[in-house]
Amino acid sequence: MSEKDMNDKVNEMLQRSETNVKKAEKTFIHPEDEEREVVAPDGSIIKINPIYDYFSNEKPTEEKPCSGVIEKFLNWARAESIWVLGFGTGCGSIEIPPLVTPRFDMFRFGVQMRPTPRQSNAFIISGYLSVKTLKRVIRTYEQMPSPKYILALGSCTINGGMYYDSYSTINRLDKYIPVDVYIAGCMPRPEALLAGFMKLKELIKEGKGEKANEYARNFDEYKANQKKIIKDWNMPDYNW
Amino acid sequence: MINKFLGFEPDKEKLPSLTAKIGDDIDLSSHKYQKIWLGPNHPGVTGNMSVELWVQGNTVVKAKTHVGYLHRGFEKLIERRLFVQGFPTSIRMCVAEPDTNEYLIATCTEQLSGYDKAVPEMAKWLRMLSLEMARLQGLLRGVPGQGGTFALGLGVQWGVYLRDLILDRFEELTGARVYHMYIIPGGVRGLLPDGFKERMEDNLRDIDDFIIRIRRLMFHNSVFKKRAKGLAIVTPEMVDKYGIVGTTARGCGVKRDVRKDDPYLHYEQLDFDPPTDTDGDVYARTWVRWQELIQTVDLIRQIMAKMPDKGDIKTPMPNVLHWKIPKGETYVRLESGRGEYGMYYVTDGSDKPRRVNLRGPSYTHAIALLEDLLVGADVADVHGIMVSLQTCPPEIER
Amino acid sequence: MKELINKLSKDFNITDAVYQRPSLTFVTVPKGVAISLVTDLRDYEGYSHFVMMSCVDWIEEGKFQLLYLLHNPETKTDIGVKTFIDRENAEMASAHHLWKQVWTYQRELKEAFGIDFPGSPRVDEDFVVEGWVEMPHMRRDFDTKEYSENTYFPRPGRETNDPATYMRKKLYPNEPITAKKQDNDK
Amino acid sequence: MTIYAKLGYTLLGLFIVLNWGFLMGATFRKIGARLAGRYGIPFYQPWLNLLKNISIRTTITHGIMYYIGPVFRLTGGVGLFLFMPMVFTGSPNGLWTNFSFEGDLILILYFQVFGMLGMALGAGQGGHPYSAMGIARGLAQHAAVELPLTLAFLSIAIQFDTFSVYKIVEAQQGGFENWILFTNPFAAATIILAMLGAMGHSPFNLVKAPNEILIGPATEFEGTYLGFMQSAGSILHVMEAVLFMNLVFGGANSWIELIVKTFLIYFWSVFVGMVFPRFKIEQSVTWFFKVPLLLGFLAIIIYSL
């Protein structure tokens, strides 16, 4: 890629980043995250904007499902092999250990835990999300490969729950990321969580588990909501 | 010896010492160090928190604990809630052992309003039962969990299953699995259901069996010993310096147990002696906790034998909707599975508290102590050290 | 306990002592004396276990109340050293040199109440909140509910009725009623 | 037999090995689950996982080596398979001897490292520090395992005067008393101990180490690549077991025998792995440098005398 092309691309990317994001950056930006010019190993000067990358302002691509029977078959496989990200975002995660241990044993239903977002399809938002965690959750969600599913536990994700008046926790999860299945309870019992997985399987088999594409379609709206409350977009390296 | 020969044993003298000033900057651009993050999305952190590590090879040279991922502002929220509304909020301050929070907030309100003498006898025994059951379920997760940190997942599987049985008993007694919301100002919310003691005794027998099995699995295990012995040593001199409490202090021979030091409820009527060990390393702490597991089972048996069959569960109190407590302040503590757990409570004469401040053991263990203990440790041991200090992030940030 | 307080009050300007429980006493001292009293208690009276540090916002009086709670493992007693500092430009001498965990408390208080502790390590770092631009969140004048409603989109579509008002609307819309109630209805 | 028929049988064998790998993996997870007191995954779960992984739509890239990593790993597994005689039929050109040839033991030793090296490249380009840490541990441990293992191999080679796996198997025919397990107990002991490291179960599963370094080298891999890696892993597990079967336990005379023997050999590492925690890397390496290395030297010394 020539220098000119590179510069054009960078400029194009910068134009796409929105103005209010920049405003937020002004107050909370680490020196190493500042937009700046660096000398590439080949001697050319390129502009970099780390915040832009962390921020994932890049609109995700909408990935079309395959057609007909093939998609149905793949959906069946997806439904029977759900890999859940092991990220306990809130207190509901205390009910995950019973699920992976003898009492409830969700492995027999094809549900397993994975430690990294790259390999997970399902994300259990286990209750309230503080803004600090939300930032990580969004990044994690964007790291997860499509198709991906979100299970939201408890009152907190629906309308704020106990923490409806807290300055630190969000009230409605669906404003920030699309949610497939809500499970009522504070916190939901493991049995309810299993029932939620069953519902998720049903949805996937019916071809309704396409919330990742919805996120891509309404990306601007979701991002605008996220930016409203997350002021500090500095993201430490390798932190999900 | 062979380690030294092969160069695997880090030369501690070259690393920042424990006494180094906090905040010593490490020059990452020197390419001698790497910065890695453990968490918040990491199976190796307890709960939703993260540790920022500066490593040299496999060795941690600096660590910073980052909390706040679970911050909900409980103390602020309770300031907005009536005295009776405090307990559902407070119980969520630590999910690992929730009953302790209920007890603290109930006792604080009772002490300041003068109802602490009026709590019925039956309610006191039931409170003790629920507190000990909470300790038991915490230990059933925690003791094998220490093995789990070193990838011995089997004990965790057994332990969590048995914990689930205790949660079933909790469900029968209190109406909920995890957030029991059982201890309220003035008493408790229900008598023992029929046949509770028999079912509990069945579970305790299972747990007795488990205790023996876990001893064989963990404490007779050469690899576990190799991993845990000599790891993250807490010396008795450090106890007061860092504010170390509970099993962590008992693991190095300093006997600190609120149940003995400042007896509350009817603990002076029970026959027990908090276990101690002298080494102060991860193994000693786990060993103390394992002994405490035996002791807790025994305590539950003692409580069930000594408690009355029936009685009042709640003292009559003013209408909760407009209950006001005169101006005052108090500090109430109890011994949780993790150590001294206390609450500072200030009232100003209105129907809501002025200030609630929780003092969780993790507050000191997981920040000041952990950051210092991690220096010089192996990356692989970070999780083990965190669990051995019984880190519970929600009680740090609340 | 009483003897100890009497003894201490000879040397320190103890303005108030409250005996909450036989084993728990709160003493109030002026701002300048607090750290030296805490040091004295730690070094000479055996109050070697630092339990906690806390702050109460007495907004009506324009004061922050700082509390250092110490425990004596030998006598099993607690003593809380209280001191009042001004709410405006609140600042207190740091005690991080006394115990290892104190700086954590001071860091939290700096974030939650805006009290500065000059010299305390990492006191300016974020503790629990990230990207916070409002006033310190634990201050009494910060209205968390209002903030939450304005920031976090509560789910719309809820409405409630006060039984008394609703019954009036239904049963006796035109009757004269208490002025106070009328105010509430508005 | 024409080369095409040979190729056909080899591919069929690979298919069997892959499926047996999946089934064996699932079975051992079920056994592990049973030990914990639960039912565990269904037997068909690995196939579903593979399908699921293939059905993932997103593809990310960290550069060309990132793609090649899983391919290398698969190549390592397949390479191991290609030069490994599977079922002893009495003829070096038998149906299931694949492309075994004189000196294939050396090639097999190389292929064992090959997958690991490929992963190192892929994980390295993945850019995740935990990937890098995982693969660094993996290589260090592998080196520690290879040393006693190579000594044991050498001892066996000296014993039978050949580097051909087929010949080693042939030499063990005619009853279990001819197995190297009994004819060369020191080499066998070395292999049995070193095998624990090669199989990658606890206490030597430092490469993946879920609660230390996420999932190690595979941290950044997803979708089809992950499917590749897991398939390759299954093949590798079976092939390692087949290798040790051929070298120590007398090879197999039929597929049934192969399946039973690989199952039992694999079970050994599970038997240890389920009840032991994980070593740290320096502990692991020192462990291999103590007993297995000593035994390996003994085996060499005894047979070279």
Place this chain on the structure above:
Amino acid sequence: MPFTAWSKVVKEPVTIKDPLNREAAPRYRGFHDNDVDECIGCGTCEAICENEAIDLVPVDGIETKDGDSGLRPKIDYGRCCWCALCVDICTTNSLRLTNEYKWIDTDPDNFRFVPGVDKKDWYDKKDGWRKPEPNYEFYGLKRVEMGELHPEERDDSFIEMIQGYSKEQAEAEADRCVECGICTATCPAHMGIPEYIKAIRNDDLEEGLRILYDTNPLPEICGRICTHKCETVCTMGHKGDPISIRWLKRYIADQNPSEKYKKILETDKLTKNGKKVAIIGSGPAGLSAAYYLSLLGYDIEIFEKLAEAGGMMRFGIPEYRLPYDQIDKDVNYILSLGVKIHYNTTIGKDITLEKLNEDFDAVFAGTGLHLGRSTRIEGTEHKHVYQSIELLRKITEGEEIHVPEKIVVIGGGNVAMDITRSLARLQKIKYGKVQVTATSLETEEKMPADREEVVEAREEGCVVNPGWSPQRIEIVDGKIKGLHVVQCLSLFDETGNFNPQCNMKNENFFEADMVVESIGQGMDLSYISEPTKEHLEMGPRGRIKVNDYFQTSVGWLFMGGDTIQGPDVIHGIANGHKAAVGIDNFLTKK
């Protein structure tokens, strides 16, 4: 050896086979259910919910009526934390939690429902959390006992028997209130009951007095003899005793000294608007109208037939229930606002209604029911057959009355009890013993008199023997011998008309020297002169038709009180207040 763990491998798994249909514990706090018929929509659940999860919403098919707001709790499962405080505090025990716990949905807006109304499949579950028993309450169920004189202390004098609450007692009683406000609708005057109870709790009695005077200018009187319809609907009454709202009102009035009233109520200076209103009768309706009109700046003149103000309150209620100095306290305060009162002035005799119309801008008639009704049975013409109302007035006026040794009182209302107990006191003074029998048509349960009145009458030695229909008074030699009665079976026929059915075979005879009839009062409208009467539209049962503001068809004439709504102080007060608003509207529009 860790390998011993492998012995587990042969054991059967402990996994729950079908976790999806697992029943929770009997005490589990699952999803809500509400018995909508029991529920009264008091909103206490909403008040206790720390998460603001509960809304009160109107529900189809449930009418708003006395004692039921017609609202039902709607729960937001985006807020609920399943603490079950709403269940524990529920005043009717209608709310409960079932042990169902599974609710999966894809739409977050669905998690709101009205338990018991919206169809959910867990209502048939019988298990779940209910309020723990016993002795587990979030408020006092028992009323704070009111101190009263013992029967032997009180039965020979007319000193007040109810002693009133002390500060502690009043605060304890006020503390029981849950501030639902359902009583406000039932109170005819719609007093701010929760608000003044709150003032008692806050120990702000001046605020309490202000709230009282917003809707009721006779708190001392009402605090003693109000029929407290509010207490019949009090939410606390569903599980325990209703709040003694009446005594609390009295407590506020008692604790505020009369000389401070003007300052507290800020009525030191009232600006006059120059208009004049005449008020006939100084009963509750008249006084109430006078008070509120004078607050609005009108010049008020009251015309009272008798020598003292208070009407029925003074002359119809015995002193032991309502001491005269307390009446004076309320009345004097009203008079102190500049209200003129003309005693011993009878309209129609001393001054005509037309004259009032000429002199004043409007007239409010709050005349009471001063005529006794008679049973018209045989023998009622006898001179020792009295009307209770007449006797009570005479007792108040201090006139000597005939008190023989044996007396029968016919009637089961409060007035009958008043006269019974007054006569008993007189008997006690005169003879040292009591021999009064009260009988009524209604059976014991249906007696219109307040329960405590009957109980206290019996404590004082009276015989209350209800369920008898009087037949005739036996008179021998011009002297009353007694009253013949038969058993009364029912009072009303199916259509609801008054039509007593008797069992003639079951007879009884009450010996007596004197019979007092106390079966109701009639109104005396003789003061309305012909020219006005012609224009007056009449309603059913011979009552005068008035509009919402108690304005008669004549326009300038407003009527209220007992003549319009039956005998009740609080109704009179409410009428007076409303009429005052009506008069103000009428005059400002003119």
